[in-house]
Amino acid sequence: xxxxxxxxxxxxxxxxxxxxxxxxxxxxxxxxxxxxxxxxxxxxxxxxxxxxxxxxxxxxxxxxxxxxxxxxxx
Numbered sequence: 001x002x003x004x005x006x007x008x009x010x011x012x013x014x015x016x017x018x019x020x021x022x023x024x025x026x027x028x029x030x031x032x033x034x035x036x037x038x039x040x041x042x043x044x045x046x047x048x049x050x051x052x053x054x055x056x057x058x059x060x061x062x063x064x065x066x067x068x069x070x071x072x073x074x
Contacts, residue, residue, distance in 0.1 A: 006025055013026060
């Protein structure tokens with residue numbers, strides 16, 4: 001477990017162990033989600049509102065499996 005900064009909200013978060021190309025975050029504001037390395041890199045260029053839009057889409061697509069939203073690409 002590491003303490004990092006949420007790429008969406010900027011809040012301190014717990015980042016969970018990396019799985020493949022995905023990093024999982026557990027944010028008190030955004031909830032639990034995964035993001036690919038390439039999407040994480042692209043997030044630096046976006047406004048908070050744009051980042052929240054991508055997370056919202058990922059939450060809408062999180063069906064089946066473990067139900068954790070995944071931001072795959074920007």
